[in-house]
Each structure stands twice: as structure tokens, then as C-alpha cells.
Amino acid sequence: MLFEDYTETKVVYHVAPITDLDKIMKNGIRYDDKKTYVSKYLSFHQYINKFKPKDSPVWLNREKAIFASLNYSGNHCWHSHSVLMALKISPEKCWIANENLANILYEPFILKDTIGFSEAKLYLKEKGEEIVKKYWDTSLSFKENLKIRKDREKRYDAEVMIFHDIKPSEIKLLSIVSDHKNMKIEEWKRFLKGDII
Numbered sequence: 007m008l009f010e011d012y013t014e015t016k017v018v019y020h021v022a023p024i025t026d027l028d029k030i031m032k033n034g035i036r037y038d039d040k041k042t043y044v045s046k047y048l049s050f051h052q053y054i055n056k057f058k059p060k061d062s063p064v065w066l067n068r069e070k071a072i073f074a075s076l077n078y079s080g081n082h083c084w085h086s087h088s089v090l091m092a093l094k095i096s097p098e099k100c101w102i103a104n105e106n107l108a109n110i111l112y113e114p115f116i117l118k119d120t121i122g123f124s125e126a127k128l129y130l131k132e133k134g135e136e137i138v139k140k141y142w143d144t145s146l147s148f149k150e151n152l153k154i155r156k157d158r159e160k161r162y163d164a165e166v167m168i169f170h171d172i173k174p175s176e177i178k179l180l181s182i183v184s185d186h187k188n189m190k191i192e193e194w195k196r197f198l199k200g201d202i203i
Contacts (some may be wrong), residue, residue, distance in 0.1 A: 100148035105165035
């Protein structure tokens with residue numbers, strides 16, 4: 007793993023486009039404050055929410071979650087032009103799910119109405135509901151996960167759904183990723199001063 011365990015750090019990790027960084031540092035993070043929220047994710051959250059178990063907590067709603075990670079593998083592929091930050095959270099207002107199960111559905115969901123990709127709609131019809139139900143069935147509260155550590159199971163990529171705003175004081179910038187480099191914040195500052203190339 008890239009970082010020490012949550013039990014040591016007491017933070018989770020969030021990636022955002024660098025274009026959102028100024029607003030984040032001034033106002034903190036809300037579930038709907040990213041430029042991509044409506045255009046890229048809202049309808050997908052609504053699709054996954056449709057299959058949420060009836061006995062789920064009322065506040066468990068992907069449409070109103072800030073997404074973070076418990077950790078990353080050492081060979082994680084980072085998105086260019088993004089910033090990695092550590093967030094302090096209220097564990098009682100967070101939920102854990104297997105991001106791998108959501109990720110496998112994202113492209114089919116986006117492609118389902120695209121010309122030349124009729125198979126995507128069929129894939130969702132035949133496999134989507136089963137995968138989403140598994141997503142919810144293997145999810146659990148953040149605090150419960152700390153007891154049983156589902157996130158340590160093979161092929162369980164724990165995404166953290168945070169159901170509270172994050173204040174600027176609860177954010178620590180860690181690194182900025184470009185096309186060519188992933189540098190820590192202090193390295194970027196030295197780069198911008200011309201101290202490193």
C-alpha cells in the first residue's frame with residue numbers, strides 16, 4: 007500500500023481535477039461542487055441507487071457522497087492534471103463499498119445509448135443488476151469495516167463514501183499529477199521557483 011493504514015493516519019484520500027483546487031482550498035469539498043458532478047456522475051449514481059437494499063440507512067445515497075479511498079497500491083495509475091489530498095473525516099458518517107464493482111459498470115452505463123455500442127445496454131440488462139446488488143451486499147459502514155477489514159480482501163478496492171462536507175482545515179494537499187510527473191506539493195513549489203526541473 008502507498009500509505010500507512012487508516013488506523014495510523016486517521017485520513018482518507020481524495021483525488022480532484024487541478025482546475026477545482028482553488029475552490030477546494032477556499033471552500034472545502036461538497037458532494038456536488040465538482041465541474042463533472044452532473045455531466046459525468048449523477049446519472050450513474052442514480053442507477054446504482056435504484057438497487058440499494060430497502061433496509062439501508064436513509065442517509066446512504068451515492069448522489070450525496072464525496073468519494074475517497076482508504077489507500078492505493080504502490081503502482082496506482084494516476085489521472086493527469088489532478089491533485090491528491092488527505093481528508094479528515096467523521097467515521098460515523100461514512101460508508102465503504104467495493105469500487106471495483108461500480109467501475110466495471112461505468113463504461114457500459116455511459117455507452118448504453120451510444121451508436122455502435124448496443125451491447126452495452128444488453129450487458130447492463132443481463133449483468134448490471136446482479137453486479138450492483140453485489141456492490142451493495144458487500145458494502146458496510148466505515149466503522150464496521152474497521153472491525154472486520156473487508157478492504158483487505160482480495161479484489162476489494164474500498165471506496166469511501168463521505169456524507170458530510172469537508173472543511174478546508176480538514177484537507178492536506180499531498181501531490182499534483184501532470185502528464186509527466188507526480189510530485190509532492192513541496193516539490194511543485196521548488197519547481198515553480200526554478201529550483202528543480
